[in-house]
Amino acid sequence: MHGMCFTEEHHLFRESLKDFLRKEVVPHIEKWEQSGKIERFIWEKFGEMGYFGLATPEEYGGLGLDLFYTIIFIEELQKINSGGFAAAMWAHAYLAMTHLNKNANHDQKNQYLVPSVAGKKIGCLGISEPFGGSDVAGMRTTATKEGDHYIINGSKTFITNGVYGDYIVLAAKTDPKAGNKGISLFIVNLDSEGVSANKLNKLGWRASDTAELAFDNVKVPADNRMGEEGKGFGFIxxxxxxxxxxxxxxAHARAEYALEYAMKYMSEREAFGRPIDQFQALRHKLVDLYSDMELCKYYNYGVTFKMNQGDYVVKEATISKLKSTKMADEVVYNCLQFLGGYGYMEDYPMARLLRDSRLGPIGGGTSEILREILGKIVIDKKEYRSPNGK
Structure with a gap:
């Protein structure tokens, strides 16, 4: 599978990205972890290198590359030991910008997508609400049409890049009585009058800013609505x-990183006159963890292959998240144990990895929600179709 999916060009890209991260990002990680704010200059450096435009057509300043370049980007971001920094980058490029790429019109793309590719505007996605969580159809934020504007009222929470970002792709009810058929998407400037942000204090992902956002009679041009009214749920x-x-x-990338670090440590750490990687109990446990990671990794590559072909992989992607995030939590927990007392120290990577990894089974749909979705697909034979009917 690895040889089928990754070409020589992919490998060269990976090495170039590793070098960039080592030189330009790693020296600043500890500062950003402490401050909870990622400085603007690094966004523009990512833009200059083309990293935000991997999936964007050349027409809008991107590179128009296949999805496996995105996978490499995601994997390598997990291996610099800052889940918060990684989250800020991919929330911009693959939450906010995904909607701009797929659903924005030409003018919206010129105004928001082009500067996003360049790292000059930072985006976020606003779906979750304080009272709704994964219940998208039950959202309470409203957008009421008044002439050539909409008036938005409501709140969103757990918004990565919500404090220091420039715009939000916001889901709101344009017809509160229509259920999921009454949801529309808007691009809202975060410096608009009536928008306020409260920075949340998190267990992990400390380098990234996560916000609860309030919208109090925020006036948004009708031109900033993406697609037709009522089509937002399908887009989401x-x-x-x-x-x-x-x-x-x-998940599989941070598990791989944790295992690589633990194996190196275990080969150097001695107890009773020999390296601890020679003790059968530890060797066998590590091999089990490594095997679980490999299974998830190659499954994820298979899902990527299908998605890259244009398949609507809602079932497969849901399985990917459900199983991979559970696996990563187990791997990181045990790798911390392999390090003994040092695993509990902040000078070693496992403590941060443990905190950062724990969000995996929660963000983007909790494991409980994912199991219910899979239950509907597998047991109830429900079919999910993309908005274009595929």
């Missing part, structure tokens, strides 16, 4: 497949 459901696959890839 389609994008969830990519988000869940990305969460699955995040």
């Amino acid at each position: 459901m389609e994008a969830f497949a990519l988000e869940r696959l990305i969460m699955g890839v995040n």
Whole structure:
């Protein structure tokens, strides 16, 4: 599968990205973890390198590359030991920008997508609400049409890039009585009058800013609505497949990083006159964890292959996130144990990895919600179709 999916060009891209991250990002990670704010200059450097435009057509400043370049981007971001920094980058490129790429019109793309590719505008996605969580259809945020504007009222929470970002792709009810058929998507500037942000204090992902946002009679031009009124739910459901696959890839990549670090440590750490990787109990446990990681990784590559062909992989991507995030939590937990007391120290990577990894089974749809979705697909034979009917 690895040889089938990744070409020599992919491998060269991976090495170039590794070098960029090592030189331009890693020296700043500790500062950003402490401050909870990622400085603007790095966004523009990512833009200059083309990393935000991997999936964007050349017409709008992107590179128009296949999905496996995105997978490499996601994997390598997980291996610099800052889940928060990684989240900020991919939330911009694959949450906000996914909707701009797929659903924005030409003018909207010129105004928001082009500067997003360049790293000059930072985007976020606003779906979850304080009272709704994964219940998208039950959202309470409203957008009321008044002439050539909409008036938006409501709130969103757990919004990565919501404090320091420039715009939000916002889901709101344009017809509160129509259920999921009454949801529309808007591009809202975060400096608009009536928008306020409260920065949330998180267990992990500390380098990224996560916000609860309030919208109090926010006036948004009707030109900033994406697509037709009432089409937002379909757009959201389609994008969830990519988000869940990305969460699955995040998981297998950080598990791989944890195992690589633990194996190196165990080969150097001695107890009773020999390296601890020679003790059968530890060797066998590590091999089991490694095998689970490999299974998830190659499953995720298979889902990527199908998505890259244009398949609507809602079932497969949901399985990816459900199983990979559970696996990663188990791997990181045990790798911390392999390090003994040092695993509990902040000077070693496992403590941060443990905190950052724990969001995996929660963000982008909790594991409980994912199991219910899979129950509907597998047991009830429900079919999910993309908005274009495929």
